Amino acid sequence: MGSKARMGFGPLLFHCVLLALLVASSHGVIVGSSNGGGSLAECNLFQGSWVYDESYPLYDSASCPFISSIGFDCLKSGRPDRKYLQYRWKPDGCDLPRFDGEDFLQRMRGKTITFVGDSISKNQRDSLACLLHAAVPNTSVSYSDPSGSVHFKDYNVTVTRFLAQYLVDIVPEKIGRVLKLDSVQQNGQDWLGADVLIFNSFLWWNRSNPGRPWDYIQDGNNILNDMNRTEAMAKALNTWARWVDSNIDPNIKKVFYFGIPPIHMHGEDWGERGKTCVGQTEPLMATTYPGGPIPQESIVRGVLGSMAKPVYLLDITFLTQLRKDGHPGRYSGGDCTHWCLAGVPDTWNLLLNAALLEWN
Ligand SMILES: *[C@@H]1O[C@H](CO)[C@@H](O)[C@H](O)[C@H]1NC(C)=O
Numbered sequence: 339m340g341s342k343a344r345m346g347f348g349p350l351l352f353h354c355v356l357l358a359l360l361v362a363s364s365h366g367v368i369v370g371s372s373n374g375g376g377s378l379a380e381c382n383l384f385q386g387s388w389v390y391d392e393s394y395p396l397y398d399s400a401s402c403p404f405i406s407s408i409g410f411d412c413l414k415s416g417r418p419d420r421k422y423l424q425y426r427w428k429p430d431g432c433d434l435p436r437f438d439g440e441d442f443l444q445r446m447r448g449k450t451i452t453f454v455g456d457s458i459s460k461n462q463r464d465s466l467a468c469l470l471h472a473a474v475p476n477t478s479v480s481y482s483d484p485s486g487s488v489h490f491k492d493y494n495v496t497v498t499r500f501l502a503q504y505l506v507d508i509v510p511e512k513i514g515r516v517l518k519l520d521s522v523q524q525n526g527q528d529w530l531g532a533d534v535l536i537f538n539s540f541l542w543w544n545r546s547n548p549g550r551p552w553d554y555i556q557d558g559n560n561i562l563n564d565m566n567r568t569e570a571m572a573k574a575l576n577t578w579a580r581w582v583d584s585n586i587d588p589n590i591k592k593v594f595y596f597g598i599p600p601i602h603m604h605g606e607d608w609g610e611r612g613k614t615c616v617g618q619t620e621p622l623m624a625t626t627y628p629g630g631p632i633p634q635e636s637i638v639r640g641v642l643g644s645m646a647k648p649v650y651l652l653d654i655t656f657l658t659q660l661r662k663d664g665h666p667g668r669y670s671g672g673d674c675t676h677w678c679l680a681g682v683p684d685t686w687n688l689l690l691n692a693a694l695l696e697w698n
Pocket residue numbers: 448449494
């Protein structure tokens with residue numbers, strides 16, 4: 339995996355990174371660690387394997403009131419197999435810290451944690467709300483629909499989500515809805531109130547036209563019917579990066595970029611030509627993914643690396659690629675894009691938790 343070099347900080351590289359954080363705000367830094375003390379700092383959290391663990395799942399989906407899409411609740415949808423609920427991510431060089439929901443809420447007191455992006459962000463937001471709720475089931479919580487904002491009153495912690503499939507703005511104009519590669523002003527208003535931001539944007543760039551929420555793309559002064567989506571995504575990410583660089587004070591706020599989320603529509607990616615996620619009941623036990631990295635991962639790294647402010651790359655692509663068994667599949671219209679809850683998004687949040695513990 340290309341991420342190794344960046345994320346697997348040995349002590350030496352770690353010091354360089356720390357130095358870069360301290361000295362230069364003109365150099366791009368993808369944060370992987372900023373705490374030299376523990377073993378976490380020297381461990382690549384994103385390189386490892388899935389191990390069967392009977393103590394999982396981390397919560398019972400039936401007692402989580404925050405699963406916003408019926409499709410995410412695979413048990414309720416009738417999925418009969420259960421092994422997929424019981425895999426724990428084990429980084430090669432360390433153990434992922436156990437998720438202590440009460441401790442998380444204490445640490446986050448007074449803060450708002452905001453997931454921004456497409457429905458994958460919703461998947462992850464629901465998971466975090468379920469994990470926290472399972473830890474403090476009797477605490478007072480308010481839940482506002484449709485924004486899907488969950489407020490844990492005793493801790494004054496809000497977990498919320500903003501829909502922005504492309505991060506950049508979609509503006510209704512006379513000609514129709516225009517996707518503006520150069521503008522994030524409107525969406526950015528929603529993000530200013532957050533203390534921890536987790537951004538995710540990929541799936542809608544990579545899909546063809548059906549259901550798209552825009553009519554034209556504006557690139558500079560040009561209004562286009564469509565364009566190379568990979569190039570459009572790179573431009574939009576640069577626009578987003580400029581917003582972060584000019585609006586985020588990293589002493590107060592933490593920004594995460596969620597690595598490219600894989601789908602499991604093409605069995606040849608994992609050596610089962612002709613299959614999809616449907617009927618998969620076990621992860622791929624492998625140290626590399628046969629289908630290789632997703633090409634757009636390098637765009638994300640390039641943009642994050644060019645930024646002035648530190649952004650932590652939650653580099654979940656590889657570990658998620660292995661989980662062909664984690665999708666709703668036939669129990670939700672053949673869905674090989676989203677993820678069952680409990681399930682893989684819980685691990686994304688364990689990684690977010692580990693990152694927040696490291697990055698202080
Ligand atoms: C909750 O947190 C917000 C944001 O930090 C703060 O403005 C507000 O005063 C807090 N409310 C309580 C009741 O502590």
